[in-house]
Amino acid sequence: MVKRIMGLILTGTMIMSLLACGKADTDTAKTTQSDSNSSISSSSEDASNSEGDVITFTFAEHVADIENQAPQVYAVVQEFMKQNPDIKIEMTGAAQDEHTQKIKLASQSDSLPDLFYSLKGDADALAEAGMLADLSEDILNDQEFVDGFLPGMLSVMEKDGAIYGLPAEIFCNGIWYNKALFDQCGLEIPVTYEDLMNCVKVFNENGIVPMARGTKDVWSSWSLMTMHCRYGFFDHIDGILSGTDKWLNDDYLRFYEKLQDMAEQGTFPDNASSIGYWEATEMFLGGQAAMFDSGAWDTKKFDESDLKDSIGFWWGPTFEDGVGNQEISMKAPSHPYCVSAKTKKEDPEKYQAIIKFLKFYYGPEGTEIIAAENQSVPVTRYEGEIDADKYPVFARVIERMNDDWESPDTCPNMKLPGQFETTYFESMVGVINGIYTPEEALQFLDDQTEAQGIINK
């Protein structure tokens, strides 16, 4: 009898412990969701609609430490909440890859955050699946707001007259340079590819890494995409995606041959394949590398570094055998911020709060915070002054942004289906790492185009 009772008690304890684990997990998830740098939270129950008169919405970013890695976004959010105490924004962040996966998982359970960063390819798929809110009515009826955007910025998520997102930032891709190292070696900042190769030769002779690059992170190929534009990327891509053209064409082949030449001449560090973007950044900031492939998003970091008086920015080399206009810059819209369709449909009050925030973010006040206070290039017009003494790097970037070099409407990777972006980057990195010849890299792209079924996708 006693043993039977003991057995029942043990069984009951075991079952209760399983139930308790379930409740503990829920509690942990709720606690975690209220912290930053944590998981995506649902737009409905957990981020509660309103506590009293306060409307709360979730805003998911693609960096793990928003305050330090996206300070301009953080600052705008803080100021907006200060001016609108009836609206609370719960920011959550995760590193790019993790964030992308979480958005996809959230889409499967119809629990997307209210406002979130998304890769363009994924955003297109979400829009097709009806999961993104159409913002056009609230955006386009405010002409002053529309006019505040730089040309082409609103087109990033425009589909059949609807606007499903606004650009998170500008793709302002280029090559940073450390002028002090150029001066040390008696070199001018290069203009043409031949100038660049001459600099590479001299830097190698002096034990300086010509251009920091970490191919472990294949996506850190920004200036390479701008160089590809100088070899007619946009002349062929539509044909490739519709099946009437091939990646292996003469124009692209000449560009990939240049990549091979750059690698063979020692443009990149010996250990490029075992370091990533962050290590390459440190290599540049540590004064070991003369140049660094990146974009304007690093401006604030560089303005806070010891090298700020030496760091400059350029659009990359022109090519004698290039295609068309060589004075091509990159001032195109980046991946978008999107709003969940479920939020718009089920909680109009919350949706209007998000619209109010977006109008603040992209309006004059938000632009001022982004540009003047955080040295980040805004997607909207900024007429204010820049303190060139205090922020010399930012001043140089703005100078480049205001030059007359043409920019394509979009960055090459944004033209590709989301799943093919990595394949495109891998083809370039493969040539740099010596895995592919230029022909093999382009043939790889043609093979993958067929294997992944991306034609007309």
Add this chain to the structure above:
Amino acid sequence: MHWLSKKSTKIIMIMPAVILFTVFFLAPIFISVYYSFTDFSGIGAAKFIGFKNYQVLLKDKFFFIALKNTFIILIGITITILPLSFIVALLLEKPFRGSGVVQSMIFAPNVIAPILVGLIWLFILDPKMGMINAILRSIGLSDYQQQWIGGKTLTPYSVAFVYLWQVLGFYTTINMAGLRSIPADIYEAAEIDGANYFQRIRKITIPMMKNTIVINTILIITGGFKIFETVKQLTNGGPNHMSDVLVTYMYDTTFTSSRYGYGMAVATVSFVLCLIFSIIYLVNVGKSLEQKEG
């Protein structure tokens, strides 16, 4: 019949474990197999495409590179961990002064998170900033510097070595438990009969440790197929998938390239291969044990 011995009671007792196992182990396998027959980007609905993913897989150069790397690592760790962990267990079997500390130090790498193991060895093996090449340069042996990671050939061997370093303590501990289960009087009898140390190891220890060796081998095979964090941290599978193993290639295909359907095809094939190897090994060991008993 005591109520605890009743079949219904036993079923009730093991039901929670069965449910958890079904939900978290079995169900995901079937779900993965389902998705392997679809074209799915992670957003929207999955589109059924039949065997197309498997047709693509048969022509996928990167899949076969990942498979080759996995086998290199598997063979490397099997032929090193098994004898090495056995030898270390033999050395530690008899307590000596400081043997507790030595055991802890040998086991210590096993408690470090695999992602940190990868990070530690990155700073040792990196061709430019790594410790090994730095030492070679400093002692005038620059010509012997190698691209331990990040190159086309040596990475799988480096990964096998790192994995060996990480798990040696674990398998040594299992071997030590096996050694301690052998009755001492068998050794005494053998010693009386004139058997020397190596004869006792060959004729008594190894045969009586057969089950332990089988368990270790199965664990090594399954562990080898699951190596992920080390490769991810050391090389991220690069350059260009040259150092990918099956799991990292599956992860990259599924989550980085958003080809969920194709990634699940890779996962399904990896699972089947692992199952086949384990079954072949178990059947062969079972047959040889039967023959010996017969």
